[in-house]
Amino acid sequence: xxxxxxxxxxxxxxxxxxxxxxxxxxxxxxxxxxxxxxxxxxxxxxxxxxxxxxxxxxxxxxxxxxxxxxxxxxxxxxxxxxxxxxxxxxxxxxxxxxxxxxxxxxxxxxxxxxxxxxxxxxxxxxxxxxxxxxxxxxxxxxxxxxxxxxxxxxxxxxxxxxxxxxxxxxxxxxxxxxxxxxxxxxxxxxxxxxxxxxxxxxxxxxxxxxxxxxxxxxxxxxxxxxxxxxxxxxxxxxxxxxxxxxxxxxxxxxxxxxxxxxxxxxxxxxxxxxxxxxxxxxxxxxxxxxxxxxx
DNA sequence: ACTGTACCCTGTAGGC
DNA sequence: TGCCTACAGGGTACAG
Numbered sequence: 001x002x003x004x005x006x007x008x009x010x011x012x013x014x015x016x017x018x019x020x021x022x023x024x025x026x027x028x029x030x031x032x033x034x035x036x037x038x039x040x041x042x043x044x045x046x047x048x049x050x051x052x053x054x055x056x057x058x059x060x061x062x063x064x065x066x067x068x069x070x071x072x073x074x075x076x077x078x079x080x081x082x083x084x085x086x087x088x089x090x091x092x093x094x095x096x097x098x099x100x101x102x103x104x105x106x107x108x109x110x111x112x113x114x115x116x117x118x119x120x121x122x123x124x125x126x127x128x129x130x131x132x133x134x135x136x137x138x139x140x141x142x143x144x145x146x147x148x149x150x151x152x153x154x155x156x157x158x159x160x161x162x163x164x165x166x167x168x169x170x171x172x173x174x175x176x177x178x179x180x181x182x183x184x185x186x187x188x189x190x191x192x193x194x195x196x197x198x199x200x201x202x203x204x205x206x207x208x209x210x211x212x213x214x215x216x217x218x219x220x221x222x223x224x225x226x227x228x229x230x231x232x233x234x235x236x237x238x239x240x241x242x243x244x245x246x247x248x249x250x251x252x253x254x255x256x257x258x259x260x261x262x263x264x265x266x267x268x269x270x271x272x273x274x275x276x277x278x279x280x281x282x283x284x285x286x287x288x289x290x291x292x293x294x295x
Numbered sequence: 296a297c298t299g300t301a302c303c304c305t306g307t308a309g310g311c
Numbered sequence: 312t313g314c315c316t317a318c319a320g321g322g323t324a325c326a327g
Contacts, residue, residue: 002320002321003320003321006320034321034322034323058320058321058322073321073322074320074321075320075321075322076319076320076321076322077319077320077321125319125321127321127322128321179321179322186320186321187319187320187321188320189320238320239320241319241320242319242320243319243320244320285319286318286319
């Protein structure tokens with residue numbers, strides 16, 4: 001579900017209720033999600049203060065004053081909701097659910113923070129996961145070790161992409177979906193960025209490699225299109241297809257501006273292009289693109 | 296080393 | 312109404 005813009009939207013919603021506050025109560029309703037939470041999950045959080053909440057790729061990282069970090073991945077259907085103005089001991093979740101009409105069945109974790117906010121993690125498919133890890137081991141942890149550059153920083157350059165693409169026969173779609181290339185892209189934003197860059201998702205990634213030591217125009221177009229589409233999406237609170245919600249419950253609105261994603265059969269929106277959006281399957285996932293203007 | 300497929304899990308939409 | 316299939320924003324294990 002959540003790609004970089006959705007995770008960043010969640011981070012912005014959680015930060016004000018987590019930063020500077022400690023975990024007062026934790027209701028843990030199962031042993032784990034995709035992976036076990038870990039044996040000392042609650043013990044390493046209770047009474048501990050969150051110093052800051054940052055994002056790396058599609059991970060949320062709550063840095064704690066113990067030197068630990070609560071690391072969270074939302075998988076496909078994970079979402080957080082924040083409830084203010086009511087201090088709710090974890091034991092009273094039943095009452096909370098009754099009051100709010102929340103989905104009890106898939107509410108897996110409830111944090112009650114010292115500042116008074118109640119934070120509920122809901123995840124029907126349970127592809128999400130969270131664990132407490134030592135901050136100093138994060139960089140070498142399998143979840144983080146091989147991640148590529150952040151697309152919104154200054155690290156994403158045509159030269160970087162070109163170097164990564166040398167000799168790669170995989171499709172551009174698969175190349176950009178790979179978190180080792182660029183961290184945080186997913187199906188929606190890869191499709192949208194490729195359309196904006198005018199590149200076919202079927203083309204081999206090697207087409208981005210340098211020619212005579214110079215970055216290709218294709219690589220340059222991509223490193224412009226990717227941050228552009230991500231920034232606009234963050235600005236609109238991400239894309240809500242079904243699950244994604246900001247922690248305050250609002251939807252994201254970027255889906256209203258999709259050029260190709262989930263628009264099979266629609267006329268291509270590029271000025272002067274008379275093509276229409278096609279759907280194909282690559283790596284077992286849908287790809288949406290315009291074969292007329294994406295070459 | 297690289298590439299593609301199957302799989303984890305639940306819910307929903309669409310065809311019949 | 313029900314049943315069936317296909318598909319969904321993610322990542323990983325494995326086979327070739």
